[in-house]
Amino acid sequence: xxxxxxxxxAPRRIALCVKYAGAGFYxxxxxPGLRTVQEGLELAWAxxxxxxxxxxxxxxxxxxxxxxxxxxxxxxxSDLPAQQIRRAINAFLEDDxxxxxxxxxxxxxxxxxxxxxxxxxxxxxxxxTRPVLRKGTVAWHRKEFDLKAxxxxxxxxxxxxxxxxxxxAKRSSKTTVRSIxxxxxxxxxxxxxxxxxxxxxLYRQVRNMVGSLWDVGMHKHAPIWLHHVLQSGDRKKAGPTxxxxxxxxxxxxxxxxxxxxxxxxxxxxxx
Amino acid sequence: xxxxxxxxxAPRRIALCVKYAGAGFYxxxxxPGLRTVQEGLELAWAxxxxxxxxxxxxxxxxxxxxxxxxxxxxxxxSDLPAQQIRRAINAFLEDDxxxxxxxxxxxxxxxxxxxxxxxxxxxxxxxxTRPVLRKGTVAWHRKEFDLKAxxxxxxxxxxxxxxxxxxxAKRSSKTTVRSIxxxxxxxxxxxxxxxxxxxxxLYRQVRNMVGSLWDVGMHKHAPIWLHHVLQSGDRKKAGPTxxxxxxxxxxxxxxxxxxxxxxxxxxxxxx
Numbered sequence: 001x002x003x004x005x006x007x008x009x010a011p012r013r014i015a016l017c018v019k020y021a022g023a024g025f026y027x028x029x030x031x032p033g034l035r036t037v038q039e040g041l042e043l044a045w046a047x048x049x050x051x052x053x054x055x056x057x058x059x060x061x062x063x064x065x066x067x068x069x070x071x072x073x074x075x076x077x078s079d080l081p082a083q084q085i086r087r088a089i090n091a092f093l094e095d096d097x098x099x100x101x102x103x104x105x106x107x108x109x110x111x112x113x114x115x116x117x118x119x120x121x122x123x124x125x126x127x128x129t130r131p132v133l134r135k136g137t138v139a140w141h142r143k144e145f146d147l148k149a150x151x152x153x154x155x156x157x158x159x160x161x162x163x164x165x166x167x168x169a170k171r172s173s174k175t176t177v178r179s180i181x182x183x184x185x186x187x188x189x190x191x192x193x194x195x196x197x198x199x200x201x202l203y204r205q206v207r208n209m210v211g212s213l214w215d216v217g218m219h220k221h222a223p224i225w226l227h228h229v230l231q232s233g234d235r236k237k238a239g240p241t242x243x244x245x246x247x248x249x250x251x252x253x254x255x256x257x258x259x260x261x262x263x264x265x266x267x268x269x270x271x
Numbered sequence: 272x273x274x275x276x277x278x279x280x281a282p283r284r285i286a287l288c289v290k291y292a293g294a295g296f297y298x299x300x301x302x303p304g305l306r307t308v309q310e311g312l313e314l315a316w317a318x319x320x321x322x323x324x325x326x327x328x329x330x331x332x333x334x335x336x337x338x339x340x341x342x343x344x345x346x347x348x349s350d351l352p353a354q355q356i357r358r359a360i361n362a363f364l365e366d367d368x369x370x371x372x373x374x375x376x377x378x379x380x381x382x383x384x385x386x387x388x389x390x391x392x393x394x395x396x397x398x399x400t401r402p403v404l405r406k407g408t409v410a411w412h413r414k415e416f417d418l419k420a421x422x423x424x425x426x427x428x429x430x431x432x433x434x435x436x437x438x439x440a441k442r443s444s445k446t447t448v449r450s451i452x453x454x455x456x457x458x459x460x461x462x463x464x465x466x467x468x469x470x471x472x473l474y475r476q477v478r479n480m481v482g483s484l485w486d487v488g489m490h491k492h493a494p495i496w497l498h499h500v501l502q503s504g505d506r507k508k509a510g511p512t513x514x515x516x517x518x519x520x521x522x523x524x525x526x527x528x529x530x531x532x533x534x535x536x537x538x539x540x541x542x
Binding site: 019020021066068086090095096097098099100128129130132133134135137 | 290291292337339357361366367368369370371399400401403404405406408
């Protein structure tokens with residue numbers, strides 16, 4: 001490459017689709033002295049390319065929260081094809097985090113700012129004994145829930161609302177108004193799966209909604225109670241926060257899916 | 272209770288159906304200074320009852336090997352009903368081991384000596400990236416196997432044979448003749464599941480058979496090769512030993528199932 005072309009060259013923007021098991025991390029975001037997903041990815045890329053980059057995620061996930069489809073972007077001067085970027089980074093990652101797909105994307109693609117919405121999944125096992133073979137990757141609730149009651153209650157949460165009552169007390173966003181597009185609650189073998197799709201979620205909102213749905217599913221409250229909690233805007237009126245170990249950032253939606261090619265070729269894998 | 276009745280009283284024999292995730296244990300059998308399932312169960316029972324007992328398993332499992340249905344028996348003078356024994360022991364166990372069921376059984380029931388056979392399951396995930404969300408609980412093999420070839424090869428292993436070629440080199444049993452009743456190899460979402468049912472298995476036999484089946488599934492050898500390996504009685508002719516993390520002791524069979532009541536009431540849970 002000539003100097004002239006180098007002058008006109010711009011860095012490339014790469015998007016990564018990342019999965020990780022939350023148990024071994026203090027969340028996504030870098031924190032001094034603690035093992036985080038961000039640091040793992042940045043160190044792996046430095047080992048591959050010698051570049052020090054910042055890996056920007058679609059949103060931070062808390063300590064213990066998992067991801068199946070976290071989206072991360074970074075800028076690089078490297079010429080490595082996206083497929084090789086994926087393999088090279090994976091070679092430097094430990095066994096609880098992996099890049100499922102890497103893609104070259106528009107220079108203005110931003111994992112957080114470009115996102116249209118997210119899909120979260122919450123998994124909860126039932127039964128008399130702990131789900132020891134899924135330790136750290138599902139929550140546990142001895143008794144099965146009343147699905148009908150929970151589904152009825154969930155209807156009150158769908159739509160554009162002020163979710164202040166389901167926001168973590170500590171953090172304040174500029175606005176606590178968010179849109180939930182759908183909530184699906186499905187029995188799975190040995191447990192219950194909760195699917196939340198929405199334009200965006202407040203800090204701890206999904207875990208707080210799950211905890212309140214559980215209260216309805218155990219008949220501690222009637223379904224309409226969720227409407228009253230929502231209206232109250234009072235976190236203290238809502239149910240408990242469901243544990244982190246059941247929560248998965250499943251997918252992030254963009255106007256143009258950076259991983260469309262990957263999805264076309266890959267099978268629908270749960271592992 | 273009077274002294275006279277105490278004299279005529281015999282200890283009760285209790286059978287436990289135990290599940291555990293192998294990653295955190297140095298196998299089932301007690302070893303000084305190492306965390307084992309046996310020690311965990313014995314300490315839990317001591318905490319419950321004050322009794323020091325020996326917990327006898329249907330067979331030891333290696334470090335890293337899981338159980339969904341390990342069977343353990345012990346003798347006790349305690350009058351605690353079986354259901355309460357289960358709950359009490361679980362209260363003193365950590366989160367990677369649990370007693371699924373406890374049952375009062377015949378005084379001559381022996382978890383190992385009474386066993387008619389066993390069912391082992393081996394789980395292997397496929398895909399370009401590690402199964403990070405099933406870390407330690409499945410093996411990983413990038414490419415999918417040729418199921419047809421593996422199933423054809425597996426037929427040579429079924430029946431009563433000298434399995435010396437698939438026995439661990441180190442240990443010598445009195446005889447290396449064993450009977451395999453069935454081998455089922457099934458695709459599962461994102462992976463392959465191997466089911467082995469037989470009268471008993473040699474040390475490492477299942478993992479050695481799985482490793483050799485993989486060689487057939489990857490077309491490294493033709494299916495008939497398994498017949499030649501078996502005939503040779505030579506461990507060095509067989510394939511590699513599949514990793515411990517994919518192996519589950521799924522169920523132990525007895526002339527009279529100690530947990531028949533439990534199985535009738537419980538749903539078929541995978542967690």
